[in-house]
Amino acid sequence: MFFAGLFAIYFTLRSTGPELWADRTELLNVPFALINTIILVLSSVTCQMGVFAAERGQPYTVKGQGWKSWGMVPWFWLTFALGAIFVCGQVWEYAQLVAHGLPITADSYASAFYITTGFHALHVTGGLVAFLLTIGRVYAVKQFRRKEETTAIVVSYYWHFVDVVWIALFIVIYFLK
Numbered sequence: 001m002f003f004a005g006l007f008a009i010y011f012t013l014r015s016t017g018p019e020l021w022a023d024r025t026e027l028l029n030v031p032f033a034l035i036n037t038i039i040l041v042l043s044s045v046t047c048q049m050g051v052f053a054a055e056r057g058q059p060y061t062v063k064g065q066g067w068k069s070w071g072m073v074p075w076f077w078l079t080f081a082l083g084a085i086f087v088c089g090q091v092w093e094y095a096q097l098v099a100h101g102l103p104i105t106a107d108s109y110a111s112a113f114y115i116t117t118g119f120h121a122l123h124v125t126g127g128l129v130a131f132l133l134t135i136g137r138v139y140a141v142k143q144f145r146r147k148e149e150t151t152a153i154v155v156s157y158y159w160h161f162v163d164v165v166w167i168a169l170f171i172v173i174y175f176l177k
Helices: 002-016 018-027 030-055 072-099 108-140 146-176
Strands: none
Touching: 002 018, 002 108, 002 146, 018 108, 030 072, 030 146, 072 108, 072 146, 108 146
């Protein structure tokens, strides 16, 4: 519901100032945002691979068939790294926009852009913390059990949701403009 409200704000402000939106969207670096989006989507794939390993009861990598023998922990570390790269990419994009004269206080477009993407970045950061807690929990227990598997699955639900929200934001902000 929170993101639905943010989308409503974005569309309302956009409908009241279409000329402003046309001018400001020219500042967006769509190819960079696309690469950053691909990184986030790939993190959902690695997250799900970690869930599959958790469902097999395999928290750690076993010797065998390369990446197919990876456990939940290495998949979640890779997911964490991809998510962190995504957040760093967002920060870099913000810095570029500010350098081009678009701080959050510039106008309604800037406010809508930074608020919607910024709250998403905060949610991604929350997911990164959840991955660290999940990985730490696996290291802390003596035996990987159903509770740890369930934790991995629940964290993956959150992560996939955050990815789907980003895909919607990406389409609205970078393509519908």
